[in-house]
Amino acid sequence: MVKISFNSIRVRFFRSLITTLTLALAVAFVSFTWSGYELLNAFFPHADGTVQAGILAGGYELENGRFGAGAKDQWLVILSLLVCVVGIVNAQLMAVTERFREIGTFKCLGALDSFVVRIFVLESIYQGLFGGFVGGLAGVLIATGSFLFRAGWICLACWPPGSMLLTVAGTTLLAVVLSLLGAIYPALVAAKMQPAIALRNEE
Amino acid sequence: MRSETLGRDIMNPDLSHNVVRLSEVTKVFKMGNNVVEALKGVNFSIKAGEYISIMGPSGSGKSTLFNMIGALDKPSTGRVFIDEVDVAQLDAYELAWLRCRKIGYIFQTFNLIQVMTAIENVTLPMIFAGMSRDEYMEKGMVLLRLVGLAERCHHKPSELSGGQQQRVAVARALANDPAIILADEPTGNLDLSTGEEIIALLKQLSTERKVTIISATHDIKMLNVSDRVVWIRDGRIDRVEERDKLKISIGQVA
Numbered sequence: 001m002v003k004i005s006f007n008s009i010r011v012r013f014f015r016s017l018i019t020t021l022t023l024a025l026a027v028a029f030v031s032f033t034w035s036g037y038e039l040l041n042a043f044f045p046h047a048d049g050t051v052q053a054g055i056l057a058g059g060y061e062l063e064n065g066r067f068g069a070g071a072k073d074q075w076l077v078i079l080s081l082l083v084c085v086v087g088i089v090n091a092q093l094m095a096v097t098e099r100f101r102e103i104g105t106f107k108c109l110g111a112l113d114s115f116v117v118r119i120f121v122l123e124s125i126y127q128g129l130f131g132g133f134v135g136g137l138a139g140v141l142i143a144t145g146s147f148l149f150r151a152g153w154i155c156l157a158c159w160p161p162g163s164m165l166l167t168v169a170g171t172t173l174l175a176v177v178l179s180l181l182g183a184i185y186p187a188l189v190a191a192k193m194q195p196a197i198a199l200r201n202e203e
Numbered sequence: 204m205r206s207e208t209l210g211r212d213i214m215n216p217d218l219s220h221n222v223v224r225l226s227e228v229t230k231v232f233k234m235g236n237n238v239v240e241a242l243k244g245v246n247f248s249i250k251a252g253e254y255i256s257i258m259g260p261s262g263s264g265k266s267t268l269f270n271m272i273g274a275l276d277k278p279s280t281g282r283v284f285i286d287e288v289d290v291a292q293l294d295a296y297e298l299a300w301l302r303c304r305k306i307g308y309i310f311q312t313f314n315l316i317q318v319m320t321a322i323e324n325v326t327l328p329m330i331f332a333g334m335s336r337d338e339y340m341e342k343g344m345v346l347l348r349l350v351g352l353a354e355r356c357h358h359k360p361s362e363l364s365g366g367q368q369q370r371v372a373v374a375r376a377l378a379n380d381p382a383i384i385l386a387d388e389p390t391g392n393l394d395l396s397t398g399e400e401i402i403a404l405l406k407q408l409s410t411e412r413k414v415t416i417i418s419a420t421h422d423i424k425m426l427n428v429s430d431r432v433v434w435i436r437d438g439r440i441d442r443v444e445e446r447d448k449l450k451i452s453i454g455q456v457a
Contacts, residue, residue, distance in 0.1 A: 101314070102316060104314075105314045105315075105316060106316075106327075107299070107302065108273075108275065108302055108308045108314070109303065109308075109327050109328040109331060109375070110299050110300065110302045110304065110331040110332065110379075111331055112295070112331075113295055113299075194270075194275060194276045195302075196270040196275035197276065199275070199310075
């Protein structure tokens with residue numbers, strides 16, 4: 001008995017970590033795509049000819065003198081957003097659905113529906129903030145690293161701190177909103193359930 | 204206002220009134236194309252301070268009946284009255300209030316919150332009831348002392364044995380001095396001697412605090428302490444046995 005319950009708490013710890021990690025990864029992809037274009041736009045005009053030629057040969061397309069505006073690039077951004085939405089919403093849906101029984105217990109002890117929903121809203125905000133920030137940062141770092149490798153030190157010299165910060169902030173916000181979206185729906189369903197039905201769920 | 208009058212009822216129970224009354228309660232579960240009638244018209248009343256055991260084979264509707272009495276599920280037809288208030292008439296807020304203060308629940312699977320310590324589990328219903336931190340911490344420790352787990356108050360459920368977890372659950376059920384304690388197979392996951400400990404604890408609460416104890420069980424040990432035993436078969440009350448008439452009369456005098 002002790003062993004089983006001990007395992008269940010360990011599972012919960014890793015579970016929460018996995019949810020946050022999923023969030024971070026999904027956001028990292030978006031952040032990588034966005035910050036890549038930002039960085040490219042910032043240093044491209046200052047780079048010398050061979051570097052410019054190398055980047056154009058690498059598949060990046062200039063559209064009206066800017067990167068990231070072409071049809072292919074737009075698709076890439078949309079695709080990364082889609083992966084982010086599906087990934088985060090799914091991760092939160094699963095994480096909350098697993099805890100129906102806990103919600104049933106809360107309700108037996110006299111918790112209001114709003115209390116149950118509030119707990120999950122708070123949890124998903126924390127996870128969204130943490131996962132989104134880590135993921136956003138990772139995306140920016142990876143984008144910087146990859147262009148450092150391609151174009152050399154020029155991209156560091158022209159590194160745009162303002163727009164990079166904006167990218168991290170934007171992706172963090174995205175993660176929070178999406179993780180809320182994914183958590184609120186099952187939490188609402190569970191809170192409205194009769195406690196007996198919520199308690200019947202396997203943990 | 205209302206909480207005060209109910210609070211007085213708990214302190215000084217009127218032994219003649221019905222704490223729980225079921226009238227023609229049925230419950231139908233739809234599972235795909237199958238319709239399962241779990242309860243087929245149950246009429247029963249339970250008086251304040253009684254120790255009731257609901258016995259029956261598995262699948263007899265015991266747990267469903269338990270859920271109806273505890274306002275954890277809605278009957279398909281019929282009415283459930285708790286303190287002569289029709290549960291179906293209550294809104295979500297009043298239901299939460301009822302579950303919080305009027306009824307204490309004990310489950311076969313303990314249902315403690317795994318990520319909280321013993322004291323946090325016990326104080327949770329008091330937080331829902333709006334007590335101050337000092338109040339609920341003090342009362343939480345009193346309750347843990349009552350079940351003999353004061354020194355383990357900062358242990359998580361995973362660090363406690365099954366019997367200890369169930370004792371934490373008993374302490375939690377007592378948090379807001381409920382008039383009714385509902386126990387769904389409280390000894391089902393415990394070994395013989397720990398099961399007996401829990402039964403003794405429940406009996407002690409019933410005699411000392413005049414709490415109404417209703418427990419669904421198929422543990423024969425429960426019979427010895429019950430005032431009345433209700434046998435359920437196929438969703439109906441088969442028979443009601445008054446185990447010990449003497450015990451009931453003593454209970455009423457006291």
